[in-house]
Amino acid sequence: MLLIECPWCGERDQTEFTCHGEAHIVRPKNPDELTDEQWGDYVFFRSNPKGLHKERWVHDHGCRRWFNVVRHTHTDIVYGSYKPGEPAPEVSEEALKGGKK
Amino acid sequence: MTQTNRLSSGGRVNRAKTVKFTFDGKTYEGFEGDTLSSALLANNVHLVGRSFKYHRPRGVLTAGSEEPNAIVQLGEGNRTEPNCRTPMVELYDGLKATAQNCWPSVNFDIGGINNKLSRFFPAGFYYKTFMWPKGMWEKYEHVIRASAGMGNAPSENDPDTYATKHVHCDVLVAGGGVSGLAAALTAGRTGARVILAEEHAEFGGQLLSDADATIDGKPAMEWVEATLAELRSMEEVTILPRTTVTAYYDHNFLSALERVTDHLGHGNGGDLPRQRFWQIRAKQVVLAQGAIERPMLFGDNDRPGVMLASAVRTYINRFGVLPGKNVVVFTNNDSAYATAIDAHKAGAKVTIVDIRENPAGAWVEKAKALSIQIHTNMAVIGTTGYRKVTGVDIMPLTADGKGVTGQSQRIDADIVAMSSGWNPMISLFSQGRGKLRYDEKLTSFVPDHCQWANISVGAGNGEFTLEGCLSQGLAAGSKAAQDAGFGDGVVPPTPAAPEDAQGDMRILWYIPSDRPLGRGRKHFHEFQNDSTVADIHLAEREGFVSVEHLKRYTTTGMGTDQGKTSNVNAIAIMSQIRDVKIPMVGTTTFRPPYTPLTFGAAAGHAVGELFLQKRKTAMHPTHEEMGAVYEDVGDWKRPRYFPKDGEDMHAAVQRECKQVRETVGMMDASTLGKIDIQGPDAAEFLNMIYTNAWLKLGVGKARYGLMCNEHGMVFDDGVTTRLGENHFHMTTTTGGAGRVANWLEEWLQTEWPEMKVYCTSVTEQWAVSSLNGPKSRELLAELTDIDLDPENFKFMEMREGHVAGVPARVYRISFTGEIAYEINVPHRYGKHVWDALIEAGKKYDLVLYGTESMHVLRAEKGFIIAGQDTDGSVTPMDLDMSWIVGKNKPDFLGRRSFARSDTSRPGRKQLVGILTEDPNVVLPEGAHVVETVKDRPPMDMLGHISSSYMSPNVGRSIAMGLIKDGFNRKGQTLSVPLMDGSVHKVTITDPIFFDKEGERTRG
């Protein structure tokens, strides 16, 4: 079970949270001007990397706030959490190679 | 003649306290401090079970949790427990154990015939024979399971309690042998919070079985005692005996099973739980689980009396039990010489059979000095005896070790103590994503590196010297504590623990015999599932060469012991057959739990009444009095119907539905999701969330809305009311309340943080009595100061005032199509108002109704239930609800998807009414609708029935469904074939079956 850091509450068990997939998927401001393909990209397509992934989590059994997490999809190592609007934490090559946070 | 194998002195048992127990109905005696294994062996009971497939007699192999053979059923009745490993069962007075997997008894087992017929039962036999032809498995399965005899689960409820504990610690030490103790000591001294878990009752690990070891010039157990005493004095150290770390998950989350009172005997735990399940988040983990000895793979190596050499030594030194008088030690290494020497000292006649050509060194010299006979370069080719080993046949090995040559020789033996080396226990490390490395010298896998914060030490790390274990443990404890933020990382000097060095092993994974493999003699590598070296050859011939295929084909490692004694041997044999290096074959994935875990422990307190929370409304006590039958909706106990005079559900629902439309009915609608929405941007926000227009909704007015996701699919609905310019009251479906609240927050917090909108869940704050029916206005008028004149209080409006003397918000909204009022009062007044309405309702013939009638009444009106008539693939247009889609709104969630080619194409599944030709037939929900009936599936499906009821007000059955191109099919006749073979003709219609013009609602 992952240990997730809520930027407001601190580290808590994964069971207190829900993951809602990739973060930073911005809703288009001009939906009507988009082609079906462009709109489809927004609605359906996600990057699904093997590696670092910025994803949106909600502390629903806690403060109910939304925030972002940088997680490695293969190792499940979490490299940090940040509030909406904040920049994602830098993950050094060293940290990635070492495998340990 | 009791305890014939008990030594006159020695061991850690309490000889002053005799303990009586029964095995297979016969009474025996042992001592306090015994395990069931040691007590059985003390009484010279070697035959304790039958094997899984061939029903061969089996005895105790090990002295630990890796035991594959000695598996028994413990206790009786509601406390009986199958698959208990005798070395892990501590003896208590009155213990009752029975052998598993044999009938009628372990001595005469009818299944033993399988052994005679064994050439008809090769590996893969069950799959090959019974999985084909298709469908026959079900017929064979119960016969196979009965004779396989995996023990019996109790059929009654478990009377014991189990506790769950969640903890955080700085350092978790798994294993209380010398390495683990040393690690706990240095970690504990820093003030770090340490948990030390040991599987056995006593700490010390191998030292408990070693009478000669010294630390700092004193008996090693004195160091163990002193270390434990120091640990006990540390406030932040938790010492857990009888506790197995069962699993290692991501982010250093581990679970452990503490057997709190099992050793006291079933039902003797008093107020303590039987077991406690620990869920531990550890900053650092020290893995000190030790190593498990490997069996030798020689002919008929499974006879009772054939044991691991280290286990024999444990029974002698720890329990004062010499399991036999004639001990043959069969080995490829020096560690078994310690067993030979201790058995000799205990009075056994000992013979060593060593496959090495020229074993030399201190251990060999010590054995020679005691005049123990040593046969070198010799193989045990087979054993004699059936229920108990009586002797071994040995023969000289050829130079390459692949065969035997010369004369065979028989040696009497009642114990064969075997050792082919040691395997570090890497299960937890591997569960925790640790990567393994093959160690050529050990010929086994050892921990290499791991992404999580852990350190492997001692025998579990491939270190087998006492000083080495001490040194690794002390260093690891210090390092782990420092990494967790405690101490300075300084490691105390390692105490002296001199030992005689051990020489090299000779590796012969398979011990040859005078007969070809698979003929006459069985070389078991896997005892619990009866898998032999010949089976691995068969697996290879049939192409099952990868380790995961090998495992499933031969069932190696698939027993309750997870192949702890067999895995490495199996991999090594396969590598020999394929002529590749062992790491090329690979290792199987280790999965939790490390040892079997009771369901009780996993469930903890969450059983019976505490299994799931029950949410009850304010009116619940009255529902109880009224004899409500409940249904669970979103954890709520909702009255489903209120039966009268022995009515069944159908009768009650027909009566309730009819009466609602004739007089007045009342339903508890408190469970509907309610969200209070405030802020200057609240209306703009709702305009984005709902498909229809909200900006111009007047204060005090209510509106029905559909919510779509960005795919354009409906996911919830409800009525929202404008309480003030910047204040709304939203209702959601009962089950969708949490989901909708999350949805609103997600948009507000992540996409539109600039919007000034604040949402608060108020579901529990309001108790809601919903009055429906032509008499509802008259009834409510008796109890309220609100002007109910339909000219002043119109449909889809809200008024504040008092009902039954308490402040109330009354919403004139309807889910039945009748004149209706939803009376919202603060939770604490809910029962008061409900009761007052029941009392006042008597003269209006008020009927209470539940969710079932609500479903029928709304279906009569063609109202949907989101989640029942929609399934995540339905747009508002598919529901024929284009009227609710704001054409002039520039944007709202899901809007752009309505124009996507698939969403806007004709012929989509659309919601329609469906009437059966026979008005008495109520179609099952989920039934498929087809155009052309074939005599068997598959048939081209047009859609399915989503709602279906017998309607008393329409006077016939009614249904709704999602049908391809449904709107254009109105009037068409289609068919509904059912599972029972019947076919029903149906007509597609409009989904509103009652009061099509909606005059009653507005009246």
Ligand SMILES: [Zn+2]
């Ligand atoms: Zn939080």
